[in-house]
Amino acid sequence: MTISIALTKGRVEKQFLQYLQSRGFDVGPLIEKGRKLLVETDEFTCIFVKGWDVATYVEYGICDLGIVGEDILAETRPDVFDLMPLPFGKCRFALAGKPESIRHNRKRRIATKYPNVTQRFFREKGESVDIVKLEGSVELAPIVGLADAIVDIVETGTTLKENGLVVIEEIQLITARLIANRSALKIKKQSIQPFIEKLHGEGVYK
Ligand SMILES: Nc1ncnc2c1ncn2[C@@H]1O[C@H](COP(=O)(O)OP(=O)(O)OP(=O)(O)O)[C@@H](O)[C@H]1O
């Protein structure tokens, strides 16, 4: 039985394929896929989807495994088994804004792609905020006055710096993660276990 994997297209895809290659897998057909969204190799079937859709394919049992950022898992909390962190896609969630916004004395408006993460973060701090959901280029919001601050991903800090923003508070470290469909983990254990062990070393599968 071959394993099926839902893979986040783009930067995570590139890092995952490099990682697979470093672990001795043949990734030739995956690298040469062109615009194909489903590719089969001798070892597995791979589909290429947006990060926000990876867990959906896994949850519905279309794919056994998924490779997705922890930011998306934190935001959407899908009903999947979170198997393990992967050594790429490293970044962090942070609250950021203009340096002068660190001190504030009124209800803040926070722009973010991650409203649930933001809501939880401020609830735990006991601060009530208004959240504005954006789809990207979130760093623009404090510059033009749409928001007082943002909750977003920071990796190198370049985007913040080039837009005159600073980290106000670190929220959570993030990596890419390997997730699994709950029943596939049991039913296809004989195929999934060797794959995971080749991917990560022994002792991960319980
Ligand atoms: N600057 C970054 N550095 C490292 N990892 C990042 C960075 N930005 C995003 N990521 C991780 O990569 C995943 C995919 O991000 P990417 O920006 O490629 O797609 P996206 O956020 O879905 O945006 P889009 O909808 O524009 O494709 C994110 O879920 C996150 O885990």
Ligand SMILES: O=P(O)(O)OC[C@H]1O[C@H](OP(=O)(O)OP(=O)(O)O)[C@H](O)[C@@H]1O
């Ligand atoms: O700290 P840095 O290394 O600068 O990386 C952080 C940036 O990377 C991501 O943006 P992305 O490129 O995915 O674009 P987006 O704004 O459309 O989400 C993230 O949303 C930040 O904007």
